[in-house]
Amino acid sequence: xxxxxxxxxxxxxxxxxxxxxxxxxxxxxxxxxxxxxxxxxxxxxxxxxxxxxxxxxxxxxxxxxxxxxxxxxxxxxxxxxxxxxxxxxxxxxxxxxxxxxxxxxxxxxxxxxxxxxxxxxxxxxxxxxxxxxxxxxxxxxxxxxxxxxxxxxxxxxxxxxxxxxxxxxxxxxxxxxxxxxxxxxxxxxxxxxxxxxxxxxxxxxxxxxxxxxxxxxxxxxxxxxxxxxxxxxxxxxxxxxxxxxxxxxxxxxxxxxxxxxxxxxxxxxxxxxxxxxxxxxxxxxxxxxxxxxxxxxxxxxxxxxxxxxxxxxxxxxxxxxxxxxxxxxxxxxxxxxxxxxxxxxxxxxxxxxxxxxxxxxxxxxxxxxxxxxxxxxxxxxxxxxxxxxxxxxxxxxxxxxxxxxxxxxxxx
Numbered sequence: 001x002x003x004x005x006x007x008x009x010x011x012x013x014x015x016x017x018x019x020x021x022x023x024x025x026x027x028x029x030x031x032x033x034x035x036x037x038x039x040x041x042x043x044x045x046x047x048x049x050x051x052x053x054x055x056x057x058x059x060x061x062x063x064x065x066x067x068x069x070x071x072x073x074x075x076x077x078x079x080x081x082x083x084x085x086x087x088x089x090x091x092x093x094x095x096x097x098x099x100x101x102x103x104x105x106x107x108x109x110x111x112x113x114x115x116x117x118x119x120x121x122x123x124x125x126x127x128x129x130x131x132x133x134x135x136x137x138x139x140x141x142x143x144x145x146x147x148x149x150x151x152x153x154x155x156x157x158x159x160x161x162x163x164x165x166x167x168x169x170x171x172x173x174x175x176x177x178x179x180x181x182x183x184x185x186x187x188x189x190x191x192x193x194x195x196x197x198x199x200x201x202x203x204x205x206x207x208x209x210x211x212x213x214x215x216x217x218x219x220x221x222x223x224x225x226x227x228x229x230x231x232x233x234x235x236x237x238x239x240x241x242x243x244x245x246x247x248x249x250x251x252x253x254x255x256x257x258x259x260x261x262x263x264x265x266x267x268x269x270x271x272x273x274x275x276x277x278x279x280x281x282x283x284x285x286x287x288x289x290x291x292x293x294x295x296x297x298x299x300x301x302x303x304x305x306x307x308x309x310x311x312x313x314x315x316x317x318x319x320x321x322x323x324x325x326x327x328x329x330x331x332x333x334x335x336x337x338x339x340x341x342x343x344x345x346x347x348x349x350x351x352x353x354x355x356x357x358x359x360x361x362x363x364x365x366x367x368x369x370x371x372x373x374x375x376x377x378x379x380x381x382x383x384x385x386x387x388x389x390x391x392x393x394x395x396x397x398x399x400x401x402x403x404x405x406x407x408x409x410x411x412x
Contacts, residue, residue, distance in 0.1 A: 005160045009104045012153060016084070016107040019114045023077035033074075037082065039200055040070060043207060044086030045093075067113045068143060068188030069195060069203070072135075075127040076117020084110040108153040116146035130192045143185035165408060227322060228275070235278040238285060248365055253277035255361035255405075256354075262401040263357070273354045276326040280333050280358050283313025307342045310334050329354035333362065336393045348395075356395040360386065360402055363394070379406070 030037060047063035063086065070079035087106040121127065125138030155169045162169075187206070194202030235249035256277035260270045287309055291302045298306065314331035317323045332346060332355040339347030367382045377385075383403065390399040 002160065005157070006100070008157060008160055009100055009107075012111065012157075013103055013107040016080070016110040016114070019111065020077065020080050020084075023075075023080065023114060023118075026075055027077035027081070028074055033078075036074070037078075039203075040066060040082050041085055041089075043203070044082050045090040047086065047090070063109075064146070064184050065188035065191055067109070067116075067146070068185065069192040071113060071117040071120055071142060071146075072125070072130050072139060072189070072192040073128055073195060075121070076114045079113035079117050080110040083113045104157060108150060108157075111153065112146050112150040115149050116142045119145040128196070130189070130196045136189075139189050140185070143188070147185075224271075231275055231278045234282060238279075238281050248369065249278050249281060251365045252280065252358065252361045255364060255402075256357050258405045259357045259361060259398060259401045260354075262405050263353075263397070265353075269354070272325045273329075273357060275323060276329045276354055277358050277361060279313065279317060279323070279326065280330055280362065281309065281313065282316050282330070283309030283311065285316070286312045307334070311343055326354075328352050329358060331355075333358045335359070337395050338392045341393075351395075353395075356398050360394050360398045364402065 044063055044066050047066060063083070066086075067079055067083045070082055084106040087109050088102060091102045091105060120138050120142035123138045123141055125135045125142065129135070151170075155166045158164070158169045159166045191203060191206045194206065232250070235253075238249060253274050257270055257274050260273045265273070287305060291298065291305055310331050310333060314327050317330065318327055329352050332344065332351050335341035335344065335346045335351045335355060337348055337351070337356070339345050363386065364382060367377045367385065368379065369376050383406070386394060386399050386402065390396045
């Protein structure tokens with residue numbers, strides 16, 4: 001483990017301990033609420049056993065609403081204690097993480113809960129009197145504070161552990177769970193109101209629907225993962241036709257996703273571009289292997305056959321409902337920005353953006369790989385060629401995005 005990562009985890013742990021010590025005077029009498037501690041610790045620990053893996057990476061726990069209830073009803077000190085103990089117990093029993101990850105997770109949950117609880121009180125929220133009318137604004141700001149602190153601490157630790165930029169972590173692992181947190185916060189507020197009114201049975205009443213919602217979300221993410229695995233298997237079958245293109249589709253997909261993120265496309269668009277890039281050459285299944293692997297120049301007739309593969313590929317995926325957004329991108333990924341491409345000679349913005357992105361990623365990888373008719377080129381030569389063709393063969397904005405991606409990779 002890198003020294004800077006050890007130092008970071010140590011600092012976060014020390015801050016969590018210091019904040020808890022500071023909040024101890026506000027901690028309710030544990031003797032009087034021992035049953036509350038046992039109950040919430042039980043469900044908080046249970047929540048750690050059933051996180052949901054996200055399609056974009058990482059996972060989300062359903063423990064956030066539980067922390068939110070404790071913040072609103074019992075204050076930040078108890079929220080810190082329960083969230084930290086729940087993480088420690090749950091992850092220790094599960095034995096899927098190393099000790100430093102367990103300590104970090106417990107510390108970051110505790111810090112998030114503690115600071116969010118302080119925010120709630122400092123802006124007018126009253127602990128124990130959960131009133132939707134009077135305290136909705138403090139509760140919303142507190143939930144937002146929890147999310148910002150929790151996600152920031154997570155982004156930093158992943159950035160240090162994997163030596164990637166925080167922006168990259170945000171785009172790949174954090175951005176996709178914002179909506180989930182937005183959905184969980186109101187549930188936590190409602191559960192707190194019900195708990196104040198009717199007690200533990202109110203939490204139990206909501207906890208089972210929460211588990212069902214978690215199960216539905218898990219099934220959805222598994223379905224998306226299954227789709228991606230199926231597409232990757234198809235892409236591997238395509239690449240297997242030619243030893244020179246082994247892994248080509250995966251690399252094009254990886255670069256296409258990076259370009260789409262650089263261009264600030266939505267998560268849905270990025271996901272679709274990944275699927276499309278993996279399958280962009282699926283039409284080559286219908287091309288004779290002797291043409292694909294030919295070392296010399298292609299005849300006009302052979303090149304005409306090659307030019308059919310975008311049309312064939314689009315027709316192959318047309319009947320597949322979840323790939324319907326990939327049809328035109330596959331069909332047009334060999335169009336040129338100046339209109340000299342094929343099959344329809346589209347130009348500039350008439351070419352789908354996903355097709356323009358894949359065209360740049362495809363060419364970048366093709367020029368950086370050995371082929372029967374030439375050796376791979378250096379990155380400098382590739383970028384010189386792409387820059388010269390910017391505005392001619394390629395969309396200038398996508399080429400600019402590629403430059404930015406490569407610059408950031410060199411820095412990292």
